[in-house]
Amino acid sequence: MAAPESGDGNNGAARMVTLISSDNTRFEVEAAAASLSQTLQLTILDGGGGGGDGIPLPNVDSATLSKVLEYCIKHAPAAANGGAPNATAVDRAELERFDNEFVNIDQSVLYSLIMAAHNLEIEGLQSLVAKKVADMIKGKSPMEIRRTLGFPDPTPEEQAEMNAHMLEYGWAYE
Amino acid sequence: MTSLARDADLISALPDVLLHQILGHLQAREPVQMCVLGRRWRNLWKSLPVLRVTGADSVESVQEFMDHLLLLRDRSELDACMFEFGTYGDADVTYVNLWIRHALWCQVRELAVAVVCNSRMVNELELDDLPIVSQYLTKLDLRGLILDQMFLDFSSCPALKNLSMSNCNIYGSKISSCGPLRHGPTTLIPGGGPFCCAHFVSPPPLLDQVRRRKSAKRRPRKESVKMASGADRLSALPDDLLHHVLSFPRTRCCGPPCSLAAGAIFRKSAPALRVTGDKDCTNSVWFLDFVDYLLLLRDPEARLDSFNLDLDDSEFSFTPLFPDFESHVTLWFRRALLLKAQSLSLRTTPGLYKNDMEGYRPLPLPDVPILSRHLRRLDLEPQFISEWYVYFLYLILFLFVMPLHSL
Structure with missing residues (x-):
């Protein structure tokens, strides 16, 4: 594998680990970034993922994994500072800007991302995507939500069922 | 698309x-x-x-x-x-x-x-x-x-x-x-x-x-409410016995409902709830609060043998509670079913629904089937039966465990 290209400054060369996606693509990342995942952190602490072995991730495809790693690499320095109590306001604003851009993607990618974040236990990413999806729904009428989330227009039967439900749940409407 | x-x-x-x-x-x-x-x-x-x-x-x-x-x-x-x-x-x-x-x-x-x-x-x-x-x-x-x-x-x-x-x-x-x-x-x-x-x-x-x-x-921690010595002895009874004793008096509806939240912990698990009007109750809105509290703060795991709602108008006037009252009754019954009530009953004085409004006015129950595997007894006054009949049919459909004993 390639030699680690960036030093950490503190302890010389950063340790690298290899992750293997479901379609057999290999990704090499710093252990610190991969450790944002609680699941991977345990494996890495056990000494896994180094050298030629790699950690197989059968539930995550390469497109999703590269996106996940993009998030991890960006957030790793702040996470290493323990939730960044001494991060400057500029750093925090920069991370926020990155997060906003980061979730500005197709819905299908969002859902793969949140599943991957859930499986890999990356709490920050999971709640970032959840918030994004919630923002897409917020303040919309049920029909608008259907359209936004890509539900096909209801068939007459579905429409009848919907009406029945709106009657039953009349108390939930203002 | x-x-x-x-x-x-x-x-x-x-x-x-x-x-x-x-x-x-x-x-x-x-x-x-x-x-x-x-x-x-x-x-x-x-x-x-x-x-x-x-x-x-x-x-x-x-x-x-x-x-x-x-x-x-x-x-x-x-x-x-x-x-x-x-x-x-x-x-x-x-x-x-x-x-x-x-x-x-x-x-x-x-x-x-x-x-x-x-x-x-x-x-x-x-x-x-x-x-x-x-x-x-x-x-x-x-x-x-x-x-x-x-x-x-x-x-x-x-x-x-x-x-x-x-x-x-x-x-x-x-x-x-x-x-x-x-x-x-x-x-x-x-x-x-x-x-x-x-x-x-x-x-x-x-x-x-x-x-x-x-x-x-x-000092061992007691209930937060101080009790007199007679009450202490009553409180010392085992739960089962206490529940049995307490199933006789009606679940009182006088006094602001917060007193219920403070003291009457036993009501959270009482297996028999009998709610009636009470002439000591001076504020009719309390009645709604009271029953809401009773059901909301109840221990969901506790066995609920019976929920009786007795709207006898002779001691307590339910008339000021209209029209909120009707939707509350419906909601209480649905809640009682969720709490796996085995017996439900509803009684009123005959004149209650005829006196006010334009003649006879049924309780508007929502058009939702009652699903319960636990209900064994449903006791309704004759004047409600036409409205509840539909639900009764649903009950027969869904009650495959135990038959209803009386209607």
Whole structure:
């Protein structure tokens, strides 16, 4: 594998680990970034993922994994500072800007991302995507939500069922 | 269009825990409305661990919604519960207090209650002066409230780590906590805004570390309410016996409902509930509150043998309760069914529904089938039968375990 290209400054060369996606693509990342995942952190602490072995991730495809790693690499320095109590306001604003851009993607990618974040236990990413999806729904009428989330227009039967439900749940409407 | 349709399938395929996390960001109304998206979404709101009621201005505008939501949702545990209101009426105070107690009863971990106002004058809402008892509460955020001495005793909240109060009027000399609050006195903001600190009684609040174990050694903890010696002996009876004794008197409806929350812990598990009018009850609105409290604060695991609602008009006038009353009755019965009631009964004086309004007026029951595997006895007055007949048919369809013994 390639030699680690960036030093950490503190302890010389950063340790690298290899992750293997479901379609057999290999990704090499710093252990610190991969450790944002609680699941991977345990494996890495056990000494896994180094050298030629790699950690197989059968539930995550390469497109999703590269996106996940993009998030991890960006957030790793702040996470290493323990939730960044001494991060400057500029750093925090920069991370926020990155997060906003980061979730500005197709819905299908969002859902793969949140599943991957859930499986890999990356709490920050999971709640970032959840918030994004919630923002897409917020303040919309049920029909608008259907359209936004890509539900096909209801068939007459579905429409009848919907009406029945709106009657039953009349108390939930203002 | 096809890729959009695929998106819809993808989101519906997410596990409950992720959908709950998404829905937890929405106002409590929205997840309920999303049941129109299809079967997958129909029951998600019932077990949603986050209750966010912050979008409404007045308490009154969410009251009916909250009644339905709390009584019809699963009694699943709550992670977080947020209330925020701008305005409220005198009658709303009791509801807000009930919702808070209910959230605590659902083992809520993070609770926020706020009364906010755009103008500079905050009209603080007074919380019941009762100590909070919860093993689960870790974070409590209070804004724009009136807090009294007993409420400020958090020594029965061993998990509470994070407490903040702002724009609150604090009538008390000390704030007790069970263990150290994580951020020490800094999280405790008795004066966050311009109007707080105005009503401190004598010394400003001190954090008083109460060691529960020590005090427990000295004197075993009793119920928070002091009882006379005769009552002590009654309280010492085993639960079963006490429940049996207490199934004879009617479940009283006089006195403000908060007295129920404080003292009558036994009612949380009483297997027989008999609710009737009472001539000592001077305020008919209390009756609605009372039954709401009775059902909302009930232990969901406790056996409910019977729920009897006796609307005898001779001792207590139910007429002022119309028209709210009808929807409440319906809701109480649905709740009783959710609590696996084995016997339901409803009685009224014959004239009650004929006297007022235009002639005969049935209870408008919603067109939803009653599903219950537990109901064995349904006891209704003759005048209700035509309305309930449809439901009775449903009952026969769905009651495959035990037949109804009487109607």
